[in-house]
Amino acid sequence: MVRSLKPQLDPLRVIRAAEYVRMSTDHQKYSILNQSALIHVFAETNGMEIVATYADPGKSGLTLRSRPGLSQLLTDIVAAKIDFEVVLVYDVSRWGRFQDADESAHYEFICRRAGIRVIYCAEQFGSDDHPLASVLKALKRAMAGEFSRELSVKVAAGKARIASLGYRVGGIAGYGLRRQVLEDGHARGMLLRKGQLKYLQTDRVTLVPGPAEEIAIVGRIYRDYIYLRKGELQIARALNAEGHSFFGKAWSRHLVRTILTNEKYIGVNVLGRTIQRLATPNVNNPPENWTRFEGAFVPLVGRDLFEAAARVRLFNVKNYTEAELLQALAVALKREGKLSVEIIEADPDLPSASTFGHRFGGVTGAYERLGFVVAPRYRFYDIERTLTKMKREILNSLIGLLRMRGTECSLAPHSVVNLKGQLGFEVRICRHQDPRAYAHTGWKIAYRWNHRSSHVLTVRMALGNEVIKDFLLMPRSEIAELPRFLEATCDEQVARFRCRDLPAVALEIAGIKQVT
The missing domain is CATH 3.40.50.1390 (Resolvase, N-terminal catalytic domain)
Structure with a gap:
């Protein structure tokens, strides 16, 4: 009423x-x-x-x-x-x-x-x-x-219970497999196409072998990887050259690796490898927290093949020295005349670009060790030092403005301004990205977030990164919902969060504190 x-x-x-x-x-x-x-x-x-x-x-x-x-x-x-x-x-x-x-x-x-x-x-x-x-x-x-x-906790517990009984919970079936309804959990019913859901709550879903052609390709991937010692990228290229597709998409190293590592191909039902609840970012779950059920599905490959593939993968893992990494990269540079992440990923004789990133503090660090002059878009170190100094000045000014308004606040680690209570505002500087790097001008806003803050104050720089364009004061959850790269032409997505200057930001924060 x-x-x-x-x-x-x-x-x-x-x-x-x-x-x-x-x-x-x-x-x-x-x-x-x-x-x-x-x-x-x-x-x-x-x-x-x-x-x-x-x-x-x-x-x-x-x-x-x-x-x-x-x-x-x-x-x-x-x-x-x-x-x-x-x-x-x-x-x-x-x-x-x-x-x-x-x-x-x-x-x-x-x-x-x-x-x-x-x-x-x-x-x-x-x-x-x-x-x-x-x-x-x-x-x-x-x-x-x-x-x-509370509802999320109950739903997660319900899914874990269903998975522990051997039934499929969510997610696509995967290559070579199809989803099938089990009426009342037993009698086999219809096959579900992509996007289809079971009709009754009492029904369950299981995985069954798919088309014979897909099953044959799954077996071939294992044989090529184990017996012919073909790499994941080499297998993907061969499949593409022969006209085979992965549900309409080209095969890639990642897709081949998924087939070689996912336990559903040996009939094991696994739930909880990652967790994403209440619109939060996806996080990896430790294996001891996974829900597993052996023998849930008809296997497409034997356990001996699956374990052999794991041994080959372990054998192929090599701990490169820095000298070996640089030597291999130098060979690619001599052959291609230039270097890029795309060239590294496409070369079967090179480890992944992330390997170079971990060892040299970024792929550009490896480039510089070889004397390769990177594109101007990578030359942002001087700008970064200037923006770091600017962030300190903004933090000090914001705290001063808030205290002038009688708002108790303090500076916490990770550039967070804490207010008395549960409010915390992280200050973040966003460089205006060069259009040569992204084909459009704009800002990388949603690249990370800080769980210690309730809001994020994003300071957007104008083109050239010398002057401030504006300030965006956003609740933390909105950061994760924004596109990774915010184009300048799509500015209306953040219009409601915009503040023209720091005094306006301080006024907005004071208003939020008053409402809460």
Whole structure:
């Protein structure tokens, strides 16, 4: 039932409002139509007229990037492209189930700063004028995020249990294999094509051998690798030359290696090699935490072949000395006349580019040892020293501005400005990338993140990296949702986070602290 707590609005005129609705799953209570109907009742009761609708059907509330409706709402508000003064939302969970409650508060603050109030129709506090609104709202935000966290734990436990029984959980079948439904966990049913899901919750999925041609190629890969001592790249090239494809794609060294190392080809079901929960980055899971079931599927290769391939791979691993690495690289330089990561990866006689990177502090370090002059785009060391000095100055200035506003703060390791409580702002300098390196101008923003901070202050440099273009103040989770390379032509993706200068940044941070 929609509560009728009325916000302090002018009764002599109709208030123009926008509604925001979101549904992550097909649930009767939170269906789009039900939310909208209840919001319309609230609007009519409180003298409002809904003039715009922003919707995210079938969208998770964990992040902003996956929700074009809310993103568009915030973009329109920041750009002042609106003709309403209130945003109506069914409840706090529909605004989002962000794992960082400060992120939810930040997006609401963006609206309030622009003079737009956010009202949660089904909540006790309704509007911000209620004395306990801030406390209740913070509690509701935390509860909304906790619901997703608890659900994630339950889902993960359920998947692990199903995998421990030998059934397939998620993921593509792989080359030479197909997914098949087991009705009630026993009777074999239909084969699932790419993108298809089982219909009933009581059904299970297993892996079965695929087309005979694919099975033959899997066996050939093992034989060529073990008996003919062909390398992964050599095998991939031979398959491509003969017109064989990997589901329409060209074979690569990585794809061949996957077939040689994945235990599903010997019938072992493995779950949990990596973990990615609640829209966080993918992380490797230690083998002792994997869920394994021997004999879950019909094997395509024998265990003796699989173990022989592992022994060959171990034998092929060589600990190169620096002199050997440089000598092999010099041969490639003499033959090609130049060096690049692509040349290194394509040469079967050279180790991977990452090997050179680990031994010489980057492939450019190996190039310089050979006297090879790298392209100008690699010459950023002088700029990097200048930007490091600039970061120190920005940190000191920001702390000074915050303290002038009466905000307690301190400088923590990794360029993080900590505020009293749970807020931490990491300062990050982003060089404007040379178009010759990426074919477009722009910034590498999402290259890493710091778990010690709740927000990231990205300082974007203008072309030439001598002056600052602007500042982006973003919740930490949004960093992971951005593309790895943000093109200058796609600047609208971060428009809602932009601040023109450091005083504006300090004002924004103070506002976030006040909301939280």
